[in-house]
Amino acid sequence: MEFVEGMWISTRARTWLDMARLLPLEDMVAMADHLVRLPRPELEGREDAYSTVEELRGMIARHPNLQGVVRARQALELVRVGSDSAPETFLRLAMLDAGLPTPELQLPLRPGDPRSPSADLGFRQRRTAIQYDGGHHLLEAQRLSDRRRDKAFEAAGWTVIVVDKTDQKDGFAAAIKKIKRAMRNPVADASVTSGFAKEG
Structure with missing residues (x-):
């Protein structure tokens, strides 16, 4: 969770993991690919990726019993920057x-x-x-x-x-x-x- 402008909100990595119980495998891969892709600063106004493969792997490790975690693990194996x-x-x-x-x-x-x-x-x-x-x-x-x-x-x-x-x-x-x-x-x-x- 992150505290933004007075509100607690889910991180992108946690939202990705939560979606594993709802999304098919290919959509989970596409979502993670988007999170880890390197942006073009001149076009997007940011220099860092939204997340990393290591961060997504860590999120899975911290929630081994969450519904959809098996699909998340499968998706992560297919993720590419x-x-x-x-x-x-x-x-x-x-x-x-x-x-x-x-x-x-x-x-x-x-x-x-x-x-x-x-x-x-x-x-x-x-x-x-x-x-x-x-x-x-x-x-x-x-x-x-x-x-x-x-x-x-x-x-x-x-x-x-x-x-x-x-x-x-x-x-x-x-x-x-x-x-x-x-x-x-x-x-x-x-x-x-x-x-x-x-x-x-």
Whole structure:
């Protein structure tokens, strides 16, 4: 509990644990992913995550008999820092259910370069970038930015797969087929793609 402006309120971590008796597993994972994600200070006005995996684990440990605690433990095993939205979390979970390996999150094309475009999810060794484009990606300025992002990855020899809310209707089944197909494709020689990356 926290005392805020004269009132006792539940912490975010405790609220997450309390919701375990009501929410399905994937929603618990998405909620925790949101709590532990690292914010963008210039956009969100904060520098710290709302919580940490360690804090959520500690909350579970302090309430071992709470209704829903088993589901909370299961969810915590699937939580990853880097999901910027619930649909990104749902896509990642669908990929795992389909037998795909755990993707990297917020994967930069050029590691160490703060100006590098990044993929929401992806596999560097397979040069596969997966972007989840939400509603704001329909705005013209964002669409132009997204196209530059995708072209940079493509010029470096990556396969870019764009997923949106219409893909959720079938549980991302069609998107996962595309991802699996991309993962089976042979990877181009690194010396060739690195040259493209530098030019981009």
